[in-house]
Amino acid sequence: MMAHVFILATCRNPALLPATLLVFQTLRTGFPTAGVTVIGNALEGDALAAVRAACGQTGATFANEDATIHDAWVDRLVLRQSAPFVLVDTDMVFWESVEGWQLIHPLAGGHQLPWYEEYSACVYRERLHTCLLFVDPVEVRRRIAEWAGTFRTAPWRPQIELVRQSVQPRLNKCPVFCDTAANLYNAIGGQHFTARQQSAYAHLHGGTWVDICQPHLPAAPDLAAAHAAVFQNIQVAREFHQREEDYKAANRKLHADKF
Secondary structure, eight states, X not given: OOOEEEEEEOOSSGGGHHHHHGGGGTHHHHOSSOOEEXXXXXXXXXXXXXHHHHHHHHTOEEEEEOOOOHHHHHHHHHHHOOSOEEEEOSSEXXXXXXXXXXXXXXXXXXXXXXXXXXXXXXXXXXXXXXXXXXXXXXXXXXXXXXXXXXXXXXXXXXXXXXXXOEEEEETTEEXXXXXXXXXXXXXXXOEEOOHHHHTTEEEOSSTTXXXXXXXXXXXXXXHHHHHHHHHHOGGGGGGHHHHHHHHHHHHHHHTGGGO
């Protein structure tokens, strides 16, 4: 069965609408035949009209729902869906089809090593990035149960949130930021995309909230300017993955004392 694609379309700042719409330019390059469901995150006005039109042009099903946040939305999909699905961010560009990839683990995505995340001022926990994440939810839930069986618990001892974001304290050390599904990856593992698979797409990072995060990223490239260049010419995004890897490698050396 071909996995269904789910996209949460958020536009909290009208000036960043191009980041909400970007994926639709190449959606059918990445997923030529897959079913696609786009959930509007309480979209209004021009953003609602634009996303609805883009869905019509790409053959995606659209539903505008009440406001949510991304990690809560992902959590619901992981816990409730009964068929394989793919999470796709809106600030994505696809260079070729990814829907035929043969994946052997129920969780597969681009691997992110720990680094010092300057926006949160935390060490970023290792995970698979959710910008493009393949999930077999039934098998994921089975493996969660298997993992939970490796330790003893009690009715009054709640299990840690595996999908939702959290910040975990460390005494006299830099806190750890667990981004969406970071704890899930650390509980059940996952399949890392190969370098060849990574080259099939690009992700802008922070596309729909760059106005919030950019002022807190003094060592990072000017993301807003880089995103604007992509909106003018998507080919610019081809260099993004390597630039990100170079930045994070330098970041880990610069902030080695925080790990």
